[in-house]
Structure formats: C-alpha cells, structure tokens
Amino acid sequence: ETGVTQTPRHLVMGMTNKKSLKCEQHLGHNAMYWYKQSAKKPLELMFVYSLEERVENNSVPSRFSPECPNSSHLFLHLHTLQPEDSALYLCASSQDHLVGYGYTFGSGTRLTVV
Amino acid sequence: KQEVTQIPAALSVPEGENLVLNCSFTDSAIYNLQWFRQDPGKGLTSLLLIQSSQREQTSGRLNASLDKSSGRSTLYIAASQPGDSATYLCAVRTRGTGNQFYFGTGTSLTVIP
Numbered sequence: 001e002t003g004v005t006q007t008p009r010h011l012v013m014g015m016t017n018k019k020s021l022k023c024e025q026h027l028g029h030n031a032m033y034w035y036k037q038s039a040k041k042p043l044e045l046m047f048v049y050s051l052e053e054r055v056e057n058n059s060v061p062s063r064f065s066p067e068c069p070n071s072s073h074l075f076l077h078l079h080t081l082q083p084e085d086s087a088l089y090l091c092a093s094s095q096d097h098l099v100g101y102g103y104t105f106g107s108g109t110r111l112t113v114v
Numbered sequence: 115k116q117e118v119t120q121i122p123a124a125l126s127v128p129e130g131e132n133l134v135l136n137c138s139f140t141d142s143a144i145y146n147l148q149w150f151r152q153d154p155g156k157g158l159t160s161l162l163l164i165q166s167s168q169r170e171q172t173s174g175r176l177n178a179s180l181d182k183s184s185g186r187s188t189l190y191i192a193a194s195q196p197g198d199s200a201t202y203l204c205a206v207r208t209r210g211t212g213n214q215f216y217f218g219t220g221t222s223l224t225v226i227p
Contacts, residue, residue: 004157042118043203043217058214090157100145100207100215105157 003027004106006091012112013081021076021109023091029104031097032074034066037088037108049074050097081113116141116208120218127194128226135189135221137204142182145207149178149189152201152220161202162189194225 004025013019023032034046048056049068063085065077074091091106117140127133137147146165150158162171162178164187170179177190191198201222205215 006157009155040219042219043205043215045214056214092157101148101160101163103158103160105159107155107157110155 004091004093004104006089006106006109008109009107010110010112012114013078014114015081015083017081018077018079020078021089021091021111023074023076023106025072025091025093025104027093027104029093029095030071031094032068032071033092033094033097033103034074034076035090035092037090039087043090046076048097055097078111081111083113086111086113116206116216118204118206118216118218120202120204120221122221123219124222124224126224126226129194129196131194131225132190132192133194133223135191135202135204135223137187137189137218139185139187139204139206139216141208142185143209144182145209147178147180147187147204147206148215149176149187150203150205152203154200158203191223194223196225196227199223199225 007022031050036044045058046060047066052068063080067075088108090108092103094103119138121136144166148163149161152158164171164180175192180187201220203220204218207215
C-alpha cells in the first residue's frame with residue numbers, strides 16, 4: 001500500500017447504473033486528484049481538490065461528479081457512463097497542489113462500462 | 115498545449131544490459147520533469163524529479179537527464195534486472211498551465227532473465 005487507498009479495485013457497470021469510486025489518504029496531504037488512464041493514451045488530469053475545495057476541473061463531462069467531504073477522502077460519482085469511459089481511474093495526493101512534486105498515487109480502480 | 119512523446123513504446127532487453135528511455139516535449143517552458151514507474155494494475159511511483167534549472171538527477175542505477183532547450187529527457191537504467199520490468203512514464207509540469215502535469219504514454223520495459 002502506498003498510503004493512498006482506492007476502492008473498489010475493479011468495477012463493471014452498465015450505462016444506466018450509478019456508482020462511486022472512493023479514495024482515502026492518511027498522509028496529511030492537503031491536495032487530492034483524480035486522473036483517468038485510458039489504453040494507449042496519456043494520463044489525463046480530471047479534478048484537483050485543495051483543502052476540500054475544487055481548484056481545477058479539466059472539461060470533464062458532467063456524468064463524472066467529484067466530491068471531497070474532507071481532506072482525507074475523495075469520491076468520484078459516476079452516472080450514465082459511456083463505453084469509452086472504461087479506463088483505469090487513479091487517485092493521487094500531495095502536500096500542496098501548487099508544488100509540482102511529492103505525489104503519492106493509489107493503485108487505481110479499473111472501470112469497465114458495458 | 116504541451117505534448118509529451120515517449121519512444122520506444124515498448125522495449126525488451128536481456129538482464130544486465132544498460133538501456134535508455136527517451137522523452138520529448140514540445141514546450142520548453144517547464145517547471146520540472148518527473149519519471150514515474152507503473153507496475154501492471156498499480157498506481158505510479160515517482161523515480162526521479164528534475165527541476166528546470168537542473169541537468170540531471172541520479173538515484174541508484176537510474177540517471178535522468180534534462181535538456182530543456184531541445185525539449186528532451188532521457189532515463190538511463192544501468193545493469194537492468196527483471197525487477198525493472200514495468201511501464202516508465204515521463205511527466206512535465208509546464209509554466210502557465212496551473213497545476214497540470216502532461217504525461218507521455220509510457221515505455222513498457224521487459225527485462226528478460
């Protein structure tokens with residue numbers, strides 16, 4: 001375990017389902033991130049939270065809805081997804097979102113949309 | 115928009131060989147560049163961080179260089195071992211883009227015993 005825990009590890013969902021991905025860190029970090037990793041594509045930053053406030057939203061479709069109830073937890077709520085949303089979703093945390101190093105990544109949730 | 119390219123996409127070498135992984139980027143106005151390792155089904159582990167003012171960084175058998183003017187970085191792995199098998203990702207943090215890292219698609223390395 002890296003210090004950032006993601007659950008579930010694998011998720012298969014239908015296009016009409018609603019599900020949530022969970023990320024948890026107890027590293028004392030103030031910033032948390034969601035990344036999407038699709039096959040043959042670079043990692044894409046989806047959302048950035050700093051001290052529970054969203055500071056970046058990279059033109060992500062509204063079918064992805066993040067939530068950061070406290071500095072240790074980050075959720076990604078999913079609804080009416082498309083097959084092209086199938087990917088590895090990685091959560092990361094860092095001490096400060098303005099500092100470009102010191103990231104700790106979770107192991108990811110492998111999402112398959114059928 | 116910054117674009118990061120990694121060549122080759124895949125590499126297979128016998129154990130003990132020295133090898134070089136390449137990363138190129140289009141916008142030289144960067145804060146830093148990082149090399150990450152990703153094992154199958156796992157997250158990313160940071161290997162080396164090079165600030166824009168630095169030319170290289172070393173950690174054990176790994177050495178990363180940075181040439182900002184030409185938009186290139188290399189990761190040199192000495193005396194490769196089967197445990198080095200993984201995907202290696204290059205990421206650049208670019209000035210003027212807020213907090214965004216731009217990642218390459220990675221080089222998948224297999225070290226054959």
